[in-house]
Structures are given as structure tokens and as C-alpha cells.
Amino acid sequence: MAAGIVVGVTFSMVGAPLQPVNDVLVDGLLDAIGRIFVALLQMMVVPLVLVSIVCGVASLGDLRALGRVGVKTLGLYLLTTAIALVLALTLARVVSPGQGFDLAGEVAYQSQPPPPLTEVFVNMFPANPVRALAEGQMLQIIFFALLLGFAITRAGEAGRRIGAIFSDLNAVIMKMVSLVIRTAPLGVFALITTTFAAQGLELFRPLAGYAIVVAVSLLLHVCLTYTAVLRLARLSPIAFLTKMRAVMTFAFSTASSSATIPLTLGTVKKRLGVGNSVASFTVPLGATINMDGTAIMQGVATVFIANVYGVDLVLADYLTVVLIATLASIGTAAVPSAGLIMLAMVLGQVDLPVEGIALIIGIDRLLDMMRTAVNVCGDGAVTCLVARTERALDLATFNDPDAVMDGMVRPAAASSAQ
Numbered sequence: 001m002a003a004g005i006v007v008g009v010t011f012s013m014v015g016a017p018l019q020p021v022n023d024v025l026v027d028g029l030l031d032a033i034g035r036i037f038v039a040l041l042q043m044m045v046v047p048l049v050l051v052s053i054v055c056g057v058a059s060l061g062d063l064r065a066l067g068r069v070g071v072k073t074l075g076l077y078l079l080t081t082a083i084a085l086v087l088a089l090t091l092a093r094v095v096s097p098g099q100g101f102d103l104a105g106e107v108a109y110q111s112q113p114p115p116p117l118t119e120v121f122v123n124m125f126p127a128n129p130v131r132a133l134a135e136g137q138m139l140q141i142i143f144f145a146l147l148l149g150f151a152i153t154r155a156g157e158a159g160r161r162i163g164a165i166f167s168d169l170n171a172v173i174m175k176m177v178s179l180v181i182r183t184a185p186l187g188v189f190a191l192i193t194t195t196f197a198a199q200g201l202e203l204f205r206p207l208a209g210y211a212i213v214v215a216v217s218l219l220l221h222v223c224l225t226y227t228a229v230l231r232l233a234r235l236s237p238i239a240f241l242t243k244m245r246a247v248m249t250f251a252f253s254t255a256s257s258s259a260t261i262p263l264t265l266g267t268v269k270k271r272l273g274v275g276n277s278v279a280s281f282t283v284p285l286g287a288t289i290n291m292d293g294t295a296i297m298q299g300v301a302t303v304f305i306a307n308v309y310g311v312d313l314v315l316a317d318y319l320t321v322v323l324i325a326t327l328a329s330i331g332t333a334a335v336p337s338a339g340l341i342m343l344a345m346v347l348g349q350v351d352l353p354v355e356g357i358a359l360i361i362g363i364d365r366l367l368d369m370m371r372t373a374v375n376v377c378g379d380g381a382v383t384c385l386v387a388r389t390e391r392a393l394d395l396a397t398f399n400d401p402d403a404v405m406d407g408m409v410r411p412a413a414a415s416s417a418q
């Protein structure tokens, strides 16, 4: 990642003289490698989520336990998102980014209609599971897999046979994931280089206030909220963050929580010791509906746009933003830039011009990378807490610095190789 930043920024700063090399190397070769890498990750998401949830539910075996895990997980995801918003809005209100911003001329933004929230709920139930799988409709896949896993526990001998097949499939698919993950260093380098080569850093100057408030809020949320979540679970935040670092790097490079699912799932299971019965459910659900980082961006962006347009937000507006952005995060797709689509809905609720989004769109990619890293970190923290309360977390693995996922280099091996 660091090498990618250095190479990318060099290309972006040198500009014209390096253009021919840029065309062939960055826009050609590295762009292709980066896109192939993301495709490989995405390729694993649907089979992995389906099979691991089926196995998880089949091993849990009891609908009551599943309901309990579901309620706790959903509650914690919503609560952490609301806390993220309160934190972001407070900081944005104090710093007040966008005050005195020069709104030169008309800005144009073509907003896309966000899906109504009732649709998000109704859409959780797949009329056609094959289509859900083909289209990667995560909530529909989760629902179908839960029902399938539950039916397996209730179908006697036939259920046991099918359950055994799914369990074997799970092992094979995890092996595929570990093979894909071996290509990560090259994939991450390619993605980061192409992004930084295309991102002119000069875009940041007028928006530095906004970007800094978003970045600081993200950092505070990780340091305060997730630390509190882990302390509640009586787990070491340092051990957690050390092991989540690779997952966050992945999320940062791909800007997609969804593409990161294979690594998040592998890490919480193999490195943090969370049982599959909890992780298989909480991780894909979290990647789909839990977006604390996205909510933070939306909170800060709302205050920033209000300041630019000289609109005074009152307490009721802030509460509306907390409520709407928390709910909006459920409907935000876990792919790059999806947070901006939902921002349109948040702005609409407090009567701010949607065109304001045009002001921040130029630097959104980098902030998207940062907030996606926080999104997946939140999924991991809540997963650990839920697992701990369900007695589904193996402390020895959590505390073992050498616990690694298949396909990753052991830290000890890496340092002795240097």
C-alpha cells in the first residue's frame, strides 16, 4: 500500500512528462491488475456467504439462539452507527467546515433516486433465490441461507447428508479464498497506485477542512467507540486492531465492504477466534447494513453543505440527520461511492440542496477508502462482542499473535525473511 501511494503520487505530481509511461503502466497494466483483483474477491463473496451461513446456522441448530444473535447484532450495528453520527455532527458543528467557502457559480449534481426504506425491507425476501445469487443481493442471500441452514437441522437424515456436503464445500471455498488472498500484495499495490495517480492532491486544498473533519471523526470513532465495544467484551483493542489491519487495508484499497467480506470473515474466524455460527451471519450482514464510516461522512457533509449555502441547522435537523442517516446506512450498497447516493436522501430530509454533493464529489474517492476501512472495522468489533456474549469466541486464538489465516504470511516468518 505504501509503495502504491509513493508511485501513484509521483505519477500525479510529475504529470505530463510521465504521461506515456502512465498510459501504459498505470492506466494499462496496473489498472487491469487492480480490476482483476477486485473481480477475484467479488467472485468469492456469493459462494462464501451462502455456504458459510448455511454451515453456521446448521451448527447453531436452534432458532432461538439465531434470533438472539440477530437481535443483538442488529441492535449493536444501529447503535454504533448512531454514535458515529453524533460524534461526526458534534465535531463538524464545533469546527464548522465550509464557513466562508467560495461558491463560485452554479454547481450541478444529477442525483439518483435512493430506494425508499420500505423497499429495502421488502427486498430482503427473494422471490427467486437464483436471481438473488446471480445479482449478489446480499440481504436476500442471507435470508435464503438462514432458511436453508435451519431446514437442514430439521430434515433428519437428509438434512445431515446435505449438511455434510455444505461443510465440505465450506472448507473448499475457504481454500479458494486463501488462494485469492495470496495475490493481495500485488492487487493492493495496483489499486492504490492507480487511485493515487488519478487523484490530483490539489483538489483537496479548498476542501481540506471537510476532509480533515471526516478523517478525524473516523479516527475518533475507531479509538473511542470500537475500543469501548471491545472493552465491553473484555478484549484487547490493540490485539483486535493489529489483526484487523490487513482487513482495513483491503477495504481501503477496494473501497468496497462487500469485496472485503472474504478477508473479514477469514480474519474474524481464524485470527480473532470467532465461531462460524456467529461470524458467518454477522460479517456479511455487517458489510451490507453497518456503515459507520459512511454515516460519519454523511453527517460531516451535511454540516459542510449547510455552511456553504448559509443554512442554519437546528437541533431538530441534527436529530433528523442521525435518524435518517442511520436508517440510510442499511440501504447503502457496500460498493464504492454508494454513500453519496444516500447522502442525497439525508440532504433532502433537512431541506438542503442536493447539488451540494457536487462540491465534495471530487475528493470522495479517498474519503470513501477511509470510511470503508472503518465500516469493516465496525463489523469486526461488533462480531467480537456478539461472539463473546454467545460464548463463541476462542480467547486463546484472539490473544495469539501468531494466529493467521491460511494464505497470509505468518508475522514471524515475514520478519525472519527480512
Ligand code: ASP
Residues within 6 Å of the ligand: 255, 256, 257, 258, 291, 293, 294, 332, 333, 334, 335, 336, 337, 338, 339, 340, 368, 371, 372, 375
Ligand atoms: N464504499 C463504502 C462501502 O463499501 C460505501 C460508501 O460509503 O460509499 O462500505
